Amino acid sequence: MAGAPTLVFSVRRRERQLVAPARPTPYEFKMLSDIDDQDILRFNRSGILFYRHNPSMDGRDPVKVIKAAVSETLVHFYPLAGRFRELRPTRKLVVECTGEGVVFVEADANFRMDDLGTSLAPPVPCYDMLLCEPESPTADVVDRPLLFVQVTRLACGGFVFGMQICHCMADGSGIMQFMTALTEFARGVTGAPTVQPVWERELLTARWPPAITRDHLEYAPLPDPGKDVLSPTDAYAHHAFFFGASEIAALRLQAPADLRAASSRFDLVSAFMWRCRTAALRYDPGDVVRLHMFVNARVRNRSKQPVPRGYYGNAIVFAVASASAGELCRRPFGHALRLLVEAKARASEEGYVQSMANFNAAHRRPPFPKARTYLVSDMTQAGLMAIDFGWGKPVYGGPATTMLATFHLEGRNEAGEAGIMVPIRLPNPVIHRLIQEVKMGLTAGAALHNAEASVGADDFVLAKL
Incomplete structure (x- = not known):
């Protein structure tokens, strides 16, 4: 009996359009902060959201609704409708607020939401057809649009919202602020967004002469930077690791007593995966390896001048942990966590x-060192899974690919349990070794959990006696 024909995904894109602000906006030049203006942020960060058909929205076209909302949102976030200019000789970026607009693409796909499978994770299926620009960790951002949007109708009545924004303009929190305003206008809100955007990039701009009061190991070159086991020519594979309640409990039991309660899920999973990944990559024992994490300056008052509510620029710094590969793998999980x-x-x-x-x-x-470095970003609290244009919450909301960083995402396992999804991209043999390292590490934690439970039960019996 012949097998069922395999669906070949295709997307038909219309011509690119420039969507300008709905009303005139100021013409001016705006300087970026010295947190924004980093070469490592000169790329277009992607976000992609998948929505099912909603019968209550029949008769409303998501393309038209979102296109109109983009135009209205740009009135308030008008620098995004401008273009970067580069000042010479310093290469300092400045936004010329020209009001030219952002790229918008209308598209139609031949597939349905159900054709994409039950669990979406980066890299999402056919992401290259659902985004305007090729995914890359670097991009030429000068004299080009700062925001690209594609809305793709699906054959089932659902749709996909794909966005790419220059990272120099906004960090994750800033992108969420823009997205929230966009959905408010899509749902019919009039006037100003609930949280009005604030520029004020001078708050995070260097004073002269610059006073460097801390050691910034995140930018320090690694010994032998050319010595790495990863190469762009490798054949890469992907695997999404899931950490639910039992996995988190297994890791927490392996933590030192003074860190057990205080460590977040992000802390536990990041330290664990750094250690497992290092072992799977089989670095030489003396090779220095690093873990880089984003720390949001909005979370606590990490500044003498607090970042105001509504600030959508980059307010992130990098925290860096460092160890030799041999030490990290030889010592227990608690060492990596500390x-x-x-x-x-x-x-x-x-x-x-x-x-x-x-x-x-x-x-x-x-420059930002990449060799032997594990870069992690926590998106479990970002709120992307609550982004509602009027069609309800998305089936998936997050990055389209895992080009540069490893993301912690909201996710569910096959049983429907909520937890943390960690999609990893590594060469195929390394992925297989990593799966085994993770399994062994969690098994050790589960054994501790069972032993502790057994001791607790024995104590209970003794108490009854």
Whole structure:
């Protein structure tokens, strides 16, 4: 009996359009901060959201609704409708607020939501057809649009919203602020967005002469940077690891007593995956490996001048933990966790944000070391799974690919349990070894859990006696 024909995904895109602000906006030049203006942020960060058909919205076209909402939102976020200019000789970026607009693409797909499978994770299926621009960790951002949007209707009546925004303009929190305003206008809100955008990039701009008050190991070159086991020519594979309640409990039991209760799920999973990934990559014992994490300056007052509500620029710094591969893998999981916690504490000290801005200005946007570095970003609290254009919450909301960082995402396993999804991209043999390392590490934690439960039960019996 012949098998069923395989569906070949295709997307028909209309011509690109420029969507300008719905009303005239100021013409002016706006300087970026010295946190925004880093070479490592000169790329277009992607976000993609998948929505099912909603019968209550029949008769409303998501393309037209979202296109009109983009135009209205740009009235308030008008720098996004401008273009970057580069000042010479410093290469400092400045936004010329021209009001030219952002790229908008209308598209139609031949597939249905159900054709994409039951669990979406980066890289999402046919992402290259659902985004305007090719995915890349670098991009030429000067004299080009700063925002690209594609809305793709699905054959089932659902749709996909794909967005790429220059990271120099906004961090994750800033992108969410823009997206929230966009959905408010899509749902019919009039006037101003609930949280009005604030520029004020001078708050995170270096003072002269720049006072560097902290050690910024995140930019320090690694010994032998050319010595790495990863190469762009490798054949890469993907695997999404799931951490639910039992997995988190297994890791927490392996944590030192003083860190057990205080460590977040992000702390536990990041330290664990850093250690497992290092073992799977089989670095030489003396090779220095690093863990880099984003720390949001909005979370606590990490600045003498607090970032105001509505600030949508980059207010992130990097926390870095470092160890030799041999030490990290030889010592227990608790050692990796302690290194992570100490790194976050250093990056959370008051004055660290200003010091980083001064460091970037003084060193003219220093390069960011990538060799033997595990870069992690927590998106479980971002709120993307609550983004509602009027059609309800998305089936998936998050990055389209895992080009640069490893993301912690909201996710569910096959049984429907909620937890943390960690999609990893590594060469195929390394992925297989990583799966085994993760399994062994969690099994050790589960054994501790069972032993502790057994001791608890014995204590209960003795107490009854």
